[in-house]
Amino acid sequence: MTSKKLLPEKTGDMSDWYTTLIQLADLADYGPVKGTMIFKPYGYAIWEQVQKTLDKSIKEKGVENVYFPMFIPMSFLEKEKSHVEGFAPELAVVTHGGGEKLQEPVVVRPTSETIMYSSFSKWVHSWRDLPILINQWGSVVRWEKRTMPFIRTSEFLWQEGHTAHATHEEAKAMQEWAMKTYSDLYKEYFAMSGYVGYKSKAETFAGADTTLSYETMMPSGKVLQSCTSHDLGQNFAKAFDVKFQDQNSIDTYVWQTSWGLSTRSIGGLILAHGDNNGLRLPPKLAPVQIAIVPVRAEDKMLDYCKEISDVLTSINVRVKTDARGDSSFGFRLNRWEVKGAPLIFKIGEKEVEAQTITVKRRDTQEEVTLDRKNLVDDVKKLLDEIQSTMLLQSKTFIEENTREAKNYDEFKKILAEHKGYIKVYWNDNPDIEKKIKEETKAKSSCSPIDWPEGNGVDFFTGEPATRQWLFAQSY
Amino acid sequence: MTSKKLLPEKTGDMSDWYTTLIQLADLADYGPVKGTMIFKPYGYAIWEQVQKTLDKSIKEKGVENVYFPMFIPMSFLEKEKSHVEGFAPELAVVTHGGGEKLQEPVVVRPTSETIMYSSFSKWVHSWRDLPILINQWGSVVRWEKRTMPFIRTSEFLWQEGHTAHATHEEAKAMQEWAMKTYSDLYKEYFAMSGYVGYKSKAETFAGADTTLSYETMMPSGKVLQSCTSHDLGQNFAKAFDVKFQDQNSIDTYVWQTSWGLSTRSIGGLILAHGDNNGLRLPPKLAPVQIAIVPVRAEDKMLDYCKEISDVLTSINVRVKTDARGDSSFGFRLNRWEVKGAPLIFKIGEKEVEAQTITVKRRDTQEEVTLDRKNLVDDVKKLLDEIQSTMLLQSKTFIEENTREAKNYDEFKKILAEHKGYIKVYWNDNPDIEKKIKEETKAKSSCSPIDWPEGNGVDFFTGEPATRQWLFAQSY
Structure with missing residues (x-):
C-alpha cells in the first residue's frame, strides 16, 4: 500500500x-x-x-x-443433467494446450464430483x-x-x-x-x-x-x-x-x-x-494472538519483550513483537488494532520497572494491567474469555435479529424495517421462492434441523404448512 | 484395480x-x-x-x-523475453469464461514469477x-x-x-x-x-x-x-x-x-x-512405517496387535493393522511388501504366547524376532537403521556409477558400456551441448559446487578448461 x-x-x-x-x-x-x-x-x-x-x-x-x-473433460460434466445445468454458466474453458487446439475442450474444475466419481466406478x-x-x-x-x-x-x-x-x-x-x-x-x-x-x-x-x-x-x-x-x-x-x-x-x-x-x-x-477500528480476530484463528509493542527500540524494553515473547511461545501462544524502526509507537499500536490481534501488549519504561504489562483487549477495547509473575495463567484466561465473548456477541446478534412473520405483509414490513432473519411457516416451492426474491430480494436461508414440525400456515399461500423456514437477504 | x-x-x-x-x-x-x-x-x-x-x-x-x-494474463508472461520463450510451448490457454469469449486469453500458471512480481512492484x-x-x-x-x-x-x-x-x-x-x-x-x-x-x-x-x-x-x-x-x-x-x-x-x-x-x-x-518385490519407503516418509499383520482375525491376536499398535502410536510411529477379512495372511503380507512399509510385523499364535514379534525388514528382507518388552527401543533403532542403510545404498550406487572421461571417445565408450555419470572438464557451451545430446542422448547434469577448479582439458574441444561437469542421460 x-x-x-x-x-x-x-x-x-x-x-x-x-x-x-x-x-x-x-x-x-x-x-x-x-x-x-x-x-x-x-x-x-x-x-x-x-x-x-x-x-x-x-x-x-x-x-x-x-x-x-x-482439468475435467467437458463430456464428464454433461453426464449428470442438473449438475451441468447448474455449473455451465460459470465454467472456465481451456481450448488450447502445448500450442495446439485441443480435440475436446476441458474445463477447470468448478467442483470435482464428476472427475472423482468417474474414478470411483473403477475403484468400487x-x-x-x-x-x-x-x-x-x-x-x-x-x-x-x-x-x-x-x-x-x-x-x-x-x-x-x-x-x-x-x-x-x-x-x-x-x-x-x-x-x-x-x-x-x-x-x-x-x-x-x-x-x-x-x-x-x-x-x-x-x-x-x-x-x-x-x-x-x-x-x-x-x-x-x-x-x-x-x-x-x-x-x-x-x-x-x-x-x-x-x-x-x-x-x-x-x-x-x-x-x-x-x-x-x-x-x-x-x-x-470487524469494527470501525479494523479487524477483530478470535484467538483460535488469529495468526498473531498477541502483538507486543515496545514504546521504543531500546535494549531494556526489547529484552523485556523478548523475555515475555519466549515465555508465551513456549506455551504455544502465537506472538509477534513489533519494534519496526520506521514507525512510531502509535502507528504500531494502530497496525495491530487494524490487523485485529486479540491482545496488544504495550511495553514502556513503566512496565519494565514495575514488571507489569499494559494489555489492550481488542474485542472490548478494555485496558488491563497484568503482573509479569502471573503472565501465563492470565494470558490463557484472557484468550479464552475473548473467544467466548465474541461467540456470545454473535449469538446474541442473531437471536435479536430473528423475527417471526405470519403472512407476506408482515414479512415485507420486517424486511423494510430491520433486515435479518424472518421465521415463517412455508411449503418449499421454487416458483414461489422466485417470486418472493423478485419482489423483496429475500430468499430462503434454510429450514433448521433442530426445529420441530408444527401446525402452521404458509406465510405466502395461506395453506397449511408444517415446516418452519428462515428467509433473509443474502450475500 | x-x-x-x-x-x-x-x-x-x-x-x-x-x-x-x-x-x-x-x-x-x-x-x-x-x-x-x-x-x-x-x-x-x-x-x-x-x-x-x-x-x-x-x-x-x-x-x-x-x-x-x-490465471495469468498472457501479456504478463511476455514481459520477460527468455521466460516466455521457455514456457510458451507448454502453456494451457483459457479462452472462454462464464459462457463468453475472453477479451485477453489467460494462461494457467506454468510457474508464478510473472504474476507475483507484478505484485512485488506494488509492495516494494x-x-x-x-x-x-x-x-x-x-x-x-x-x-x-x-x-x-x-x-x-x-x-x-x-x-x-x-x-x-x-x-x-x-x-x-x-x-x-x-x-x-x-x-x-x-x-x-x-x-x-x-x-x-x-x-x-x-x-x-x-x-x-x-x-x-x-x-x-x-x-x-x-x-x-x-x-x-x-x-x-x-x-x-x-x-x-x-x-x-x-x-x-x-x-x-x-x-x-x-x-x-x-x-x-x-x-x-x-x-x-523400489525393487522386484515392490516399493521400499524410507521410514521418515513412509505413511505406514509399520504394517501389523495378524495371521487371522482372532480375538487373541487382534488384542495383541492392538496393544502393540497403541504403544507405537503413543511414540508417534505410524502404524497400520491389516486384518482385512477378504484376504489371506500371505496376501496381506504381500500387500505391505508391495506398498513398501519399512517394517512388517507378523503376529500369530506363537508370537502371542511367547510375547514376541516376528519382524520383516523391507529394505534387506531380513527377519528378526523382537521381544515385546523391548519393543519401543528396538523399533526406534530398526527404523533409524533402515533410514541410514537406504541412504548408504544410494550413496554407494552413485559413487560406483560416476566415471571419468578425458576425451569424447572415452565419453562415448563409457556411455555405451555403463550409463551413469561421466565426470569431465568442460567449457559450458550451449552449441556443443546440443551436438553432444544429438549424438549420445547425454547432456550436462551439473557442475558440483563443492568441486574445486583445476587445470584440465575440455573433453570435447581439447581446449584448456577449469570447471568439471557431470554428464549423463536423464529423465
Missing part, C-alpha cells in the same frame, strides 16, 4: 469498509484477471489455521486426502471396497460476474470431501457428520453463531437430493451460506455407473455425499467481527 | 515395472485428460510427509505462505520493505507431450518460493539456503544421495542468471533433476519494475530468487528405492 486510506465507518452495506479493511490489514489484494484475488501472508495464515484444525477432524474420521487433476466392485472416504484441498474456478474478495471470487480455495457408501443411512450420517464438524468449527474457532438447516429445493446443490448448510448473519443483516454438505443420493452413482456387489451378490448403486468449506469463511469472519 | 497384474522385474528402462508398481501399490492413477494423474490416498500421504517437513523449514527461515491466482518502495520472502503450495500446468506419472505430468504439485532482496549477496545466500534445505531433505528423508551443482547455460531456468539443482541417479543410470533454486538477478525486477529506494534514497532494482520442489520427487523415490 502506498497511500493508506482511512477506514470508513462500518455502516450501511459496508462494502467500502470491507474492501478498504482487507487492504489496510494486509489480508489480500486483487489479482490481474477479473474476479481473482491474491491471498497475502496475513490472510493466508488465517486459512492455514482453519486448514490445520479441519484437516485433523477429517483425518480422525478416517477420511484420506487425495489430489485429482484440475464389492461391498468390501466401501466406504470410500476422500478429501481434497485445492482451488476451484467459477467464473463470477459480481465478485467480492473472499466472499465470491472466480477462483477460491476450499476442501471438498467425497464419500461413497453401501447404504443411504450411512451416507446420511456422513452428510450430518460433515455439517456437525463445520458448525463446531464455526462456533469454536470462528466464534460465529448460525443455523444448521436444509436448503430449499431451489437452493439445493446441482445434483444433490438435499443440501445442509451453516447459515450465519452479517452485521448488515444479510446472511451468508457458510459451507454445505450434500446428500447426493444415487444420482451421480447412476450417471457414472458406480456399482458394487452387496453381501448377497446383488449389483447396487452406491450412496454418496460431498461437502465443502471454502475461503469464503474468512470473508464471513471479517464481516462478522 | 480389477485384475492385478504381476510386477515385472526392475530391469532395462524399467518403465513397465514403474507404471505397474504405481498401480499395484495404489499410489496413483491416470487422469482422464492426457498427461494428468490422480494422486490416490497412499501416494498423496507421502507428499503430505514431504510438505510437513519442508513447510516447517520454510517457515523457520521466515518465509510466509501466500496464494496467487492460477523502500529498503525497509525488503526482503520479501514468500512461498506457495499448489499446482502448476505444463502441457507435456511425453509424460510419466510423478516424473513428468501436465499438472503437478509443488511449492514455489519467491524472494526479493536489497543486495545480490543476500539473494545468492537465499538461493543457496533453498538448495541446502532441499539437499538435506533428500538425504535425510528421501534417503537419496545426489550432487548439488550449477546447471549449464542451456539448462538454466528461463529468466535466471544461474540455476542450482539437486541431481540424483536412478538405478537405470539415468539422472533426475530433483529440484531447482534460481538466482534471477535483476532480470524480472527490470521487466516488472520492482524498485526500492535504498538507504541513500537511490532507486535500485531488487535482486530475486525462486526455488521449487515438486511431486516429481516421489517419482524419484519410487525409482531409486
Whole structure:
C-alpha cells in the first residue's frame, strides 16, 4: 500500500469498509484477471489455521486426502443433467494446450464430483471396497460476474470431501457428520453463531437430493451460506455407473455425499467481527494472538519483550513483537488494532520497572494491567474469555435479529424495517421462492434441523404448512 | 484395480515395472485428460510427509505462505523475453469464461514469477520493505507431450518460493539456503544421495542468471533433476519494475530468487528405492512405517496387535493393522511388501504366547524376532537403521556409477558400456551441448559446487578448461 486510506465507518452495506479493511490489514489484494484475488501472508495464515484444525477432524474420521487433476473433460460434466445445468454458466474453458487446439475442450474444475466419481466406478466392485472416504484441498474456478474478495471470487480455495457408501443411512450420517464438524468449527474457532438447516429445493446443490448448510448473519443483516454438505443420493452413482456387489451378490448403486468449506469463511469472519477500528480476530484463528509493542527500540524494553515473547511461545501462544524502526509507537499500536490481534501488549519504561504489562483487549477495547509473575495463567484466561465473548456477541446478534412473520405483509414490513432473519411457516416451492426474491430480494436461508414440525400456515399461500423456514437477504 | 497384474522385474528402462508398481501399490492413477494423474490416498500421504517437513523449514527461515491466482494474463508472461520463450510451448490457454469469449486469453500458471512480481512492484518502495520472502503450495500446468506419472505430468504439485532482496549477496545466500534445505531433505528423508551443482547455460531456468539443482541417479543410470533454486538477478525486477529506494534514497532494482520442489520427487523415490518385490519407503516418509499383520482375525491376536499398535502410536510411529477379512495372511503380507512399509510385523499364535514379534525388514528382507518388552527401543533403532542403510545404498550406487572421461571417445565408450555419470572438464557451451545430446542422448547434469577448479582439458574441444561437469542421460 502506498497511500493508506482511512477506514470508513462500518455502516450501511459496508462494502467500502470491507474492501478498504482487507487492504489496510494486509489480508489480500486483487489479482490481474477479473474476479481473482491474491491471498497475502496475513490472510493466508488465517486459512492455514482453519486448514490445520479441519484437516485433523477429517483425518480422525478416517477420511484420506487425495489430489485429482484440475482439468475435467467437458463430456464428464454433461453426464449428470442438473449438475451441468447448474455449473455451465460459470465454467472456465481451456481450448488450447502445448500450442495446439485441443480435440475436446476441458474445463477447470468448478467442483470435482464428476472427475472423482468417474474414478470411483473403477475403484468400487464389492461391498468390501466401501466406504470410500476422500478429501481434497485445492482451488476451484467459477467464473463470477459480481465478485467480492473472499466472499465470491472466480477462483477460491476450499476442501471438498467425497464419500461413497453401501447404504443411504450411512451416507446420511456422513452428510450430518460433515455439517456437525463445520458448525463446531464455526462456533469454536470462528466464534460465529448460525443455523444448521436444509436448503430449499431451489437452493439445493446441482445434483444433490438435499443440501445442509451453516447459515450465519452479517452485521448488515444479510446472511451468508457458510459451507454445505450434500446428500447426493444415487444420482451421480447412476450417471457414472458406480456399482458394487452387496453381501448377497446383488449389483447396487452406491450412496454418496460431498461437502465443502471454502475461503469464503474468512470473508464471513471479517464481516462478522470487524469494527470501525479494523479487524477483530478470535484467538483460535488469529495468526498473531498477541502483538507486543515496545514504546521504543531500546535494549531494556526489547529484552523485556523478548523475555515475555519466549515465555508465551513456549506455551504455544502465537506472538509477534513489533519494534519496526520506521514507525512510531502509535502507528504500531494502530497496525495491530487494524490487523485485529486479540491482545496488544504495550511495553514502556513503566512496565519494565514495575514488571507489569499494559494489555489492550481488542474485542472490548478494555485496558488491563497484568503482573509479569502471573503472565501465563492470565494470558490463557484472557484468550479464552475473548473467544467466548465474541461467540456470545454473535449469538446474541442473531437471536435479536430473528423475527417471526405470519403472512407476506408482515414479512415485507420486517424486511423494510430491520433486515435479518424472518421465521415463517412455508411449503418449499421454487416458483414461489422466485417470486418472493423478485419482489423483496429475500430468499430462503434454510429450514433448521433442530426445529420441530408444527401446525402452521404458509406465510405466502395461506395453506397449511408444517415446516418452519428462515428467509433473509443474502450475500 | 480389477485384475492385478504381476510386477515385472526392475530391469532395462524399467518403465513397465514403474507404471505397474504405481498401480499395484495404489499410489496413483491416470487422469482422464492426457498427461494428468490422480494422486490416490497412499501416494498423496507421502507428499503430505514431504510438505510437513519442508513447510516447517520454510517457515523457520521466515518465509510466509501466500496464494496467487492460477490465471495469468498472457501479456504478463511476455514481459520477460527468455521466460516466455521457455514456457510458451507448454502453456494451457483459457479462452472462454462464464459462457463468453475472453477479451485477453489467460494462461494457467506454468510457474508464478510473472504474476507475483507484478505484485512485488506494488509492495516494494523502500529498503525497509525488503526482503520479501514468500512461498506457495499448489499446482502448476505444463502441457507435456511425453509424460510419466510423478516424473513428468501436465499438472503437478509443488511449492514455489519467491524472494526479493536489497543486495545480490543476500539473494545468492537465499538461493543457496533453498538448495541446502532441499539437499538435506533428500538425504535425510528421501534417503537419496545426489550432487548439488550449477546447471549449464542451456539448462538454466528461463529468466535466471544461474540455476542450482539437486541431481540424483536412478538405478537405470539415468539422472533426475530433483529440484531447482534460481538466482534471477535483476532480470524480472527490470521487466516488472520492482524498485526500492535504498538507504541513500537511490532507486535500485531488487535482486530475486525462486526455488521449487515438486511431486516429481516421489517419482524419484519410487525409482531409486523400489525393487522386484515392490516399493521400499524410507521410514521418515513412509505413511505406514509399520504394517501389523495378524495371521487371522482372532480375538487373541487382534488384542495383541492392538496393544502393540497403541504403544507405537503413543511414540508417534505410524502404524497400520491389516486384518482385512477378504484376504489371506500371505496376501496381506504381500500387500505391505508391495506398498513398501519399512517394517512388517507378523503376529500369530506363537508370537502371542511367547510375547514376541516376528519382524520383516523391507529394505534387506531380513527377519528378526523382537521381544515385546523391548519393543519401543528396538523399533526406534530398526527404523533409524533402515533410514541410514537406504541412504548408504544410494550413496554407494552413485559413487560406483560416476566415471571419468578425458576425451569424447572415452565419453562415448563409457556411455555405451555403463550409463551413469561421466565426470569431465568442460567449457559450458550451449552449441556443443546440443551436438553432444544429438549424438549420445547425454547432456550436462551439473557442475558440483563443492568441486574445486583445476587445470584440465575440455573433453570435447581439447581446449584448456577449469570447471568439471557431470554428464549423463536423464529423465
